[in-house]
Amino acid sequence: MEKESFEDNEVAEILNKYFISIKVDREERTDIDHIYMTVCQAFTGSGGWPLTIFMTPDKEPFFAGTYFPKHDKIGMYGFLSILQRVRKEWDGNREYLINSSNKILNAINEPENVQNEELKSDLIDSAFSQFKSNFDNDYGGFGNAPKFPTPHNLYFLLRYWYKTKEKSALDIVEKTLDSMYRGGIYDHIGYGFSRYSTDRKWLVPHFEKMLYDNALLAIAYLETYQVTKNSRYAEVAEQIFTYVLRDMTSKEGGFYSAEDADSEGEEGKFYLWTVDEVKNILGEKAGDKFCAYFNITPKGNFEGKNIPNLIKSSFTVIDTEFINRSREKLFDIRNKRVHPYKDDKILTSWNGLMIASMAIGGRVLCNNNYISAAENASAFIYKKLIRKDGRLLARYRDGEAAFPAYIDDYAFLIWGLIELYETTFKPEYLEKAINLNKDLIKYFWDDKNGGLFVYGSDSEQLITRPKEIYDGATPSGNSVSALNFLRLAHLTGMYEFEDKAHQLLKTFANSITDYPKGYSFSLIVLLFIQSKSxxxxxxxxxxxxxxxxxxxxxxxxxxxxxxxxxxxxxxxxxxxxxxxxxxxxxxxxxxxxxxxxxxxxxxxxxxxxxxxxxxxxxx
Missing domain, CATH: 3.40.30.10 (Glutaredoxin)
Known part of the structure; x- marks a missing residue:
């Protein structure tokens, strides 16, 4: 839509004449994105991005959708048609639009049904059964295409295996991690994971790389390494950290947000290879060997070119020295290509995840470089993303910090600080985690029904103030906070934090019980409670x-x-x-x-x- 509509003069003329256009970075304003995505789902039954919302001057939405082409297509209205229709209805039928808006707002503002009951212990087994029945035995992961990594699902399965010794839970984790690494979703030349796979085999990714995916996946590989002692899992985690420290770390120590899928106007162009390109760089014999190993063929596997992958690789003996030497040569040449755009926003929430990941990596792999990176990122946040009054902020870019932090910023940073404490045993990290936790409760806790709101009581007050515990691409701020509460209670003896964890789970008990598989991180909290910590x-x-x-x-x-x-x-x-x-x-x-x-x-x-x-x- 950016290219088709927002940069188009014909569209711009109508927008500027009849509308006030506001473009929102959903990662900077997660509160706005969460609320209006809920509105879109209420209007249309589904959601997604790009998200398009029409609203009154009072910010009350009356029409929503996702992608619209510029012109009408078969079965789909174009953006130009929608703009003209909305303008006409606003001028001639405004009362109807406002009534529609009121119905939606009433629906999303309905009081939540809080039973205040403890979660039942059999939810753990129910969730495992759901994961097992949805597991793809051939290619790992869950369901069909598209496939997302969702590493916290694997965290749950590892803990389920640890508690029950159910071998199939560990098998699911290993198969999934192996398959993702072998696929094209993993960058075998420069390291790091793309956001998701468009196909069942993990071959063709959406080439965008996100900081949060790589942070969470590194933890999954590290934990599975601890369980299995398979060095491959440690190597993948180390490669992820190599990518992040090389390409995604600012000079000041913070971690950047993402790298785009496109370069030079084409998705994936930066990452693709032909047989001739490989041979020109490595030579005929070495090029043939490398192509055979990484399934690079004359036909190609993506628009006539190749995404390096190991899906069909049948090599039983791996010449590691050759692979590494060849990869470095290809990486040096690739590095001279036009790079995808780097989103150099530094988000407190995603930095918290990478701090946690690097801290865990440092202690599991005995690598002080990772610990230093985690400490540097923490120092950056405390230097650049804390307001003078002590309030945590959400985003830093080009010398400017902005937006009062959201629940995820607090929850993920506290997680990172707890991991830093258990890695370094420096009391300052434990103290910071405690203080942030107190602020989290102060600004976000719902005194009436329990649980934590998406945005703070001191933030801009929007048309509704939602709470969420569903674990999507990342674990929810509520579920991570619940585990933080428990860990801090055991670390400090402040058992009022443990009470908060129990209250939080009770608040969302209905949602979790209805579909346990969608709340895997909350079930990790339940496992922690049930186990002999x-x-x-x-x-x-x-x-x-x-x-x-x-x-x-x-x-x-x-x-x-x-x-x-x-x-x-x-x-x-x-x-x-x-x-x-x-x-x-x-x-x-x-x-x-x-x-x-x-x-x-x-x-x-x-x-x-x-x-x-x-x-x-x-x-």
């Missing part, structure tokens, strides 16, 4: 070798319901955040581990072999 406190000098061994033992395995803390002379001020921790002291000056469960602790452990064995037995 474990707190491990290590009382020791941070730089002691035995301390490091104990920390590595905690991090080497997948332990999704375990909270870890370090209490040492270097971070004594953690006592101000978690008063109980002063009771945990080292024995005879040696690094000492305390394993606690259900409010009781085992005898202190000073032997690392015994510590490892006890955790293994518990697993």
């Amino acid at each position: 474990k707190e491990i406190v290590i009382a020791a000098d941070r730089n002691n070798n035995e301390t490091k061994k104990m920390i590595d033992i905690i991090n080497e395995k997948f332990r999704p319901f375990t909270i870890s803390m370090l209490y040492s002379n270097e971070n004594k001020n953690v006592e101000k955040l978690a008063e109980f921790i002063s009771e945990y002291n080292s024995v005879n000056g040696r690094p000492t581990a305390y394993i606690c469960e259900n409010y009781s602790c085992k005898a202190p452990i000073t032997d690392t072999k015994l510590f490892k064995q006890i955790l293994k037995d518990d697993d």
